[in-house]
Amino acid sequence: MSLAQVETVAPEETGGSLGRDAWRRLRRNPVAIVGAILVIMFVALALLAPWLAPYPPDKPVGQVTPTSIPGPSAEHWFGLDDLGRDEFSRVLWGARWSLVIGVVSLLLGLIGGMVLGLLAGAFGGWVDGLVMRLVDIMLSVPGLLFAIGIAAMLGSGLDAVMIAIAVVNVPIFARLLRGQMLAQRQSDYVLAAKAVGVRRRRIVLGHVLPNSLTPVIVQGTLTLAVAIVDAAGLAFLGLSSNDPSIPEWGRMLADTQRYLSSAPLLAVFPGLAIIIAALGFTLLGESLREALDPKYRR
Amino acid sequence: MRRDGMPLRRPAAVVAGLALAISAAACGGGDDAEPGTGGTQAAEGSAFIFASSADPAILDPAFHSDGESSRVTNQIFETLVATEEGGTGVVPGLAESWKVSEDARTYTFKLRQGVKFHDGEPFDAAAVCANFDRWYNFTGLAQADSVSYYWVTVFRGFAKNESDTLGKSLYGGCTAKDDGTVELKLTEPSAVVLSALTLSSFAIASPKALKDYKADQVSGTAESPQFTGTFGTEHPVGTGPFKFGSWTRGDKLEIVRNDEYWGEKAKLSRIIFRPIEKAADRAQALRAGSVHAFDYADPADLESLKSAGVQVLERAPFNMGYLGFSQRTEIMQNQKIRQAIAHAINRDNVVKTKYATGAKVANAFMPDSLWSYTEDFTEYDYSVDKAKQLIAESGVSDPTLEFCYPSGVSRAYMVDPAGNFQLMKADLEAAGFKVTPKTSPWSPDYLNTTQAGDCPLFLLGWNGDFGDPDNFLGTFFQSFSNQWSFRNEEIFKTLGDAEKEPDQAKREALYKQANALIADFVPGVPYAQSPSFSAAAKNVRGWVPSPVLNDKFSTISLN
Numbered sequence: 001m002s003l004a005q006v007e008t009v010a011p012e013e014t015g016g017s018l019g020r021d022a023w024r025r026l027r028r029n030p031v032a033i034v035g036a037i038l039v040i041m042f043v044a045l046a047l048l049a050p051w052l053a054p055y056p057p058d059k060p061v062g063q064v065t066p067t068s069i070p071g072p073s074a075e076h077w078f079g080l081d082d083l084g085r086d087e088f089s090r091v092l093w094g095a096r097w098s099l100v101i102g103v104v105s106l107l108l109g110l111i112g113g114m115v116l117g118l119l120a121g122a123f124g125g126w127v128d129g130l131v132m133r134l135v136d137i138m139l140s141v142p143g144l145l146f147a148i149g150i151a152a153m154l155g156s157g158l159d160a161v162m163i164a165i166a167v168v169n170v171p172i173f174a175r176l177l178r179g180q181m182l183a184q185r186q187s188d189y190v191l192a193a194k195a196v197g198v199r200r201r202r203i204v205l206g207h208v209l210p211n212s213l214t215p216v217i218v219q220g221t222l223t224l225a226v227a228i229v230d231a232a233g234l235a236f237l238g239l240s241s242n243d244p245s246i247p248e249w250g251r252m253l254a255d256t257q258r259y260l261s262s263a264p265l266l267a268v269f270p271g272l273a274i275i276i277a278a279l280g281f282t283l284l285g286e287s288l289r290e291a292l293d294p295k296y297r298r
Numbered sequence: 299m300r301r302d303g304m305p306l307r308r309p310a311a312v313v314a315g316l317a318l319a320i321s322a323a324a325c326g327g328g329d330d331a332e333p334g335t336g337g338t339q340a341a342e343g344s345a346f347i348f349a350s351s352a353d354p355a356i357l358d359p360a361f362h363s364d365g366e367s368s369r370v371t372n373q374i375f376e377t378l379v380a381t382e383e384g385g386t387g388v389v390p391g392l393a394e395s396w397k398v399s400e401d402a403r404t405y406t407f408k409l410r411q412g413v414k415f416h417d418g419e420p421f422d423a424a425a426v427c428a429n430f431d432r433w434y435n436f437t438g439l440a441q442a443d444s445v446s447y448y449w450v451t452v453f454r455g456f457a458k459n460e461s462d463t464l465g466k467s468l469y470g471g472c473t474a475k476d477d478g479t480v481e482l483k484l485t486e487p488s489a490v491v492l493s494a495l496t497l498s499s500f501a502i503a504s505p506k507a508l509k510d511y512k513a514d515q516v517s518g519t520a521e522s523p524q525f526t527g528t529f530g531t532e533h534p535v536g537t538g539p540f541k542f543g544s545w546t547r548g549d550k551l552e553i554v555r556n557d558e559y560w561g562e563k564a565k566l567s568r569i570i571f572r573p574i575e576k577a578a579d580r581a582q583a584l585r586a587g588s589v590h591a592f593d594y595a596d597p598a599d600l601e602s603l604k605s606a607g608v609q610v611l612e613r614a615p616f617n618m619g620y621l622g623f624s625q626r627t628e629i630m631q632n633q634k635i636r637q638a639i640a641h642a643i644n645r646d647n648v649v650k651t652k653y654a655t656g657a658k659v660a661n662a663f664m665p666d667s668l669w670s671y672t673e674d675f676t677e678y679d680y681s682v683d684k685a686k687q688l689i690a691e692s693g694v695s696d697p698t699l700e701f702c703y704p705s706g707v708s709r710a711y712m713v714d715p716a717g718n719f720q721l722m723k724a725d726l727e728a729a730g731f732k733v734t735p736k737t738s739p740w741s742p743d744y745l746n747t748t749q750a751g752d753c754p755l756f757l758l759g760w761n762g763d764f765g766d767p768d769n770f771l772g773t774f775f776q777s778f779s780n781q782w783s784f785r786n787e788e789i790f791k792t793l794g795d796a797e798k799e800p801d802q803a804k805r806e807a808l809y810k811q812a813n814a815l816i817a818d819f820v821p822g823v824p825y826a827q828s829p830s831f832s833a834a835a836k837n838v839r840g841w842v843p844s845p846v847l848n849d850k851f852s853t854i855s856l857n
Contacts, residue, residue: 059724066597243735245720258598
């Protein structure tokens with residue numbers, strides 16, 4: 001280790017806050033960089049899809065037949081799909097839909113989980129018991145199966161899919177937040193606040209909650225990855241928008257099953273897109289977890 | 299009277315399911331005389347193994363309306379009149395000749411002599427009348443639409459109707475003039491009955507076996523009838539080139555050659571029908587050589603089957619896919635809107651993109667191969683401009699269409715409903731319509747909602763049962779139905795007259811007129827007629843797929 005390096009590291013190590021520390025560790029972590037690049041790419045493509053996509057995603061732009069579906073060419077980078085639409089444009093727009101589904105279901109799940117977790121963590125006692133038993137019941141059902149059940153109950157449609165995925169995430173966030181809050185409740189600063197007569201609402205919302213959020217953020221990033229994969233899984237099983245022309249990756253994958261022997265690339269592109277997006281969020285989430293975990297603090 | 303758009307004679311939709319895949323895979327292998335792969339020589343007398351997609355419902359022709367059952371009973375039983383090989387024309391069957399009276403109310407059949415049922419009973423006029431009387435006198439559950447579907451469809455009612463939905467029976471009595479002559483009387487003129495009698499459901503069974511094995515015992519419910527007699531499960535006795543062998547549900551059904559057959563004897567000594575649920579598994583079983591043949595190959599698989607050395611046989615199109623309109627909502631009552639939709643849809647592109655070679659654009663609500671078809675009617679060419687202009691003229695601003703399509707179904711006339719929907723949606727949007735998609739599983743939800751007329755726009759189709767325009771046009775438009783929700787007395791009357799008209803030339807003229815009226819009225823947009831495909835191992839010879847699914851396996855041989 002050279003002297004220069006030691007000099008640059010030393011001041012940060014001693015004086016950094018948790019946030020700055022985390023940021024430093026993130027920057028140093030190649031896994032985090034890769035994850036971040038993938039995530040930024042995904043979000044950018046999703047936001048810019050309408051301008052980047054060379055063709056409309058839902059209109060045929062070339063003639064195909066069941067036995068001849070043109071593959072990649074200069075004109076159509078990913079080739080045409082089974083209805084003669086531009087596959088590249090559809091994959092791009094698919095990022096947009098995945099982002100929408102991922103973020104909305106994450107936010108819904110987060111809100112639901114936080115409300116439950118907050119109730120349990122703040123009140124304790126029988127409220128805690130009741131909420132946590134509910135959470136246990138929800139967690140006892142396998143996630144995707146649970147989502148399928150809810151989506152099937154709510155009927156078809158993208159909103160049903162988003163709610164289903166959100167509901168699956170509710171108990172995860174609830175349990176996480178409650179655990180954090182329980183830990184915080186016994187901490188000195190809370191006891192001190194109590195001692196000087198600060199009201200419970202202020203303690204909970206003003207101190208305990210913000211200090212409990214770190215793992216929730218990490219979990220949120222990871223959940224985005226799961227949500228994208230779950231949404232694709234549900235779409236593959238036929239639980240998706242009523243409008244099949246919406247370019248949703250899982251749906252695209254399901255629709256091209258019949259052409260696996262004649263046009264296998266049609267399954268490869270949306271499949272890769274799902275993998276890359278999920279990988280990005282997972283890598284970023286894992287490195288965030290490492291960066292934010294005080295145990296990793298050197 | 300009829301179940302619109304319900305192609306009952308097709309096998310149930312192939313619904314993907316893990317459990318099914320597993321059970322189907324288990325069915326794939328065979329412990330019977332294994333046929334050789336592709337071109338290898340199969341020993342003389344070894345079984346011909348056919349991969350069906352499901353077990354037959356029942357082997358009593360009077361009680362079945364599914365293609366899986368009729369495929370088997372077509373080999374065991376015979377009808378008075380048959381369909382020509384590979385076509386839809388009427389040819390002699392158990393009757394050598396027939397005469398239709400001038401008022402189209404009396405049909406006289408001269409029966410073939412020296413024919414015996416498999417149980418040794420003689421086939422004669424008394425036996426034929428016993429069958430007609432049996433059908434006419436069904437009681438209780440046997441009258442349910444789901445049980446005696448084709449009798450209800452063609453003859454409308456029974457001796458004592460037990461439901462209000464049944465009409466006065468068209469059947470007026472059967473008389474055995476002598477041993478070899480049967481006189482069938484109708485209560486009303488009908489020119490349709492002769493071709494309807496080619497339906498496998500009107501096959502003649504041994505009256506003794508029907509009685510001995512309690513064929514008429516039906517219990518359960520209309521939705522899932524239980525046949526408690528053993529006629530349709532263990533003792534189906536007819537006059538056909540094959541006799542019933544054995545049947546283990548879910549495993550195999552075997553029929554064996556009838557060596558006393560009156561006509562040319564079957565070339566195969568036995569045929570085994572083995573149910574394999576998924577299309578992909580049937581194709582795999584054929585490639586692996588564990589079965590010899592199957593129906594309804596996926597158009598997307600044809601190339602790979604051919605390159606694997608499998609024969610692909612085309613079943614001539616006798617079907618029609620259409621975009622239907624329910625005129626219950628105001629927007630669909632607007633003729634300009636209906637015309638605009640007809641111009642907006644690029645039917646040519648839909649057929650090219652989603653159908654196998656051999657499929658054609660349909661311009662009328664019947665196949666162009668059927669007699670009386672001419673192109674003497676208004677056609678709606680693909681034109682976005684005309685569609686836009688018609689929308690402007692319609693006075694409807696911002697026209698929004700609710701458009702239903704089914705999931706979990708694939709038919710020759712509608713291979714990929716969601717694909718058709720997406721192409722049409724894009725076309726409609728290009729013309730300035732807004733489209734609200736709505737989807738549900740084919741059976742029962744989708745069929746129920748479309749039949750109730752709850753879908754302003756819907757995708758459906760029809761597989762013809764017998765070679766008469768009445769089977770298409772009459773089925774759709776002869777009277778008011780919720781599905782279409784319109785009253786056009788001129789169309790209703792023309793089709794009603796055509797059904798009763800005994801003179802063939804006049805009937806032809808009436809159907810031409812009906813097609814012209816229908817085209818002007820635009821009750822929907824017919825868009826596709828498509829062949830379906832059957833696959834057979836290289837060594838299979840002599841199989842001629844019938845457009846109305848009346849395949850005779852007696853001509854098949856293995857070499």
